[in-house]
Amino acid sequence: MSQQKNTYVSYDVKNIPNDWLTNKDILNKINMCINKIQCSKGRQFEVDKLYDNFVEILHSEMNNKLESKVKVLNSTNNRKRRIKKPWWNDNLTNKWNNVCMAENDYVTCKQGTLKQQLRKHFVDKRKDFDRLTQKYKRQYWYRCLEELVNFNDNDPKQFWRRIGQTGIGNESQICIPNEVTLDDGTISNNLETILSKWKKQFSQFIEPKYKETTIDEVHKVVMNAKNCKSAGIDLIQAELCKNISIISILHKLFNLCFSSGNVPNMWNKGIITPIPKCSTSDPRDPLSYRGITLAPFAYKMYCSILNERLVKWLDEMEIVNDEQNGFMNDRSTIDHISTTTSIIETRKKM
Known part of the structure; x- marks a missing residue:
């Protein structure tokens, strides 16, 4: 039981074979699943059972067609030690190992005179490591600066992606x-x-x-979904669903969920991955991490369709003020910042 909880299966979705979901038996199972969805009354236990059937079909094909390996949680055996800093390299690894060995020799030594010599040797190694770290760090940031200048001239979208995420201001709560x-x-x-x-x-x-979800809506959101993203609790990733057979199942399932108001209970579950808020935080403090939830792929696609419909409705009804720039397509808060800066500079000159 302990082993089951501490392991998970990882599938190689980067190399999906050409015969993916082309087997007659799989296609028959897919057609049966679609028929069951069409005949369903949308009750909660039916929706859960139908989605479990859909996941089972995909898992069966994944086990037969994709390479996989069992990974151990909190284990260093899955891959090489993760490099925490982007400027880290093999040279720094060797220097750090030398520092660790020098420190270990100094700590374990019991002879007074030799201990002082080992301490000096350890301090020298540590200083050498610190100087080299700062050197590679400066070189890295210099390269980043050159890349940003280049992106700013040639690819503004990539420029802002590299700038990183901005903080979220505190929002005041309004009582009803x-x-x-x-x-x-x-x-x-x-x-x-x-x-x-x-x-x-x-x-x-x-x-x-409401109008039923069309097959074109589902096809659009699935095909535009980003690849190489972590899977949710059902282990299904975007690459596996970019197939007309799977899109047909999702189309029928989404309409059933929308008309009945029930969604699979599995969509209510997510894998919470703790992400450090910053490199200077205490890694032993749980509050130093931000929880990122990995949701099932089908759930995210369903939400994307609903979101597109809501955005379209808001535009048609002109509910969102024209002054709203944040979280709007093809608009940016930079316009507001530029206008505010211009007003401030003008007032200063008056």
Whole structure:
């Protein structure tokens, strides 16, 4: 049981064979899965069973067609020691090993005179390692600066990708008042009136009219999904789903989920991977890490379709103000920053 919890299977999705999902037995299973989805009433246990069947079909093909290996969690046997810094190289590794050996000789030595000599030797090795580290670090940042200048002239999209992520400011929380504005313009704080107003306003959204998801929508989001991304709890990655048979299953499954309001319970589960917030944080402090959730691929595709529909609806209804630049396609907050800077500079000259 312990071994089962501490291991997982990794599949080589970079080398998908040409006969992927072409076997007659697999195609028959896919068609049966599609038929079951079409006949389903969308109850929760049915949705769960259908998605488990879909995952089972893919896993069967993955085990037969893809190379795999069992990896051990928290083990150094899976790969070489991970390089934490981008400027790290083999020369620094050798220097660091020399520092560690010198430190070990100094710590374990019991003779007073020899211990002083070993301490001096250890300090010299450490200083030599520090000087070399700073040298490679400066060279690395200089190369990065040259790349940024080049990207800024030739590839602005890559330029901003390399700049990195910016911090998120603190957002103030707005409390919902226990009052509502009535149709005649007056304000009421009566609890029954408030509940009645809220129910009336939102009741029209309980069973909204909708159009079924088209096969083109599913095809678009699946084919545009980025490759080489970590899999969720179902071990399914984007590369495995870029096939017309799988897209057909997802198309039927998404429509079933949307019409019934039920999604597979597996979509509610994710693998949380702790990512260090910064290199200077204490690695022993759990709060020094930011949790990144690896969600199932099908769930992310379903959300992408809903998001595109919401964005389109917001544009058609003109709900989003024209001043909104953040998180908008083909727009950037740089325009706001430039305008604000210009106003400040103009005011300073007045």
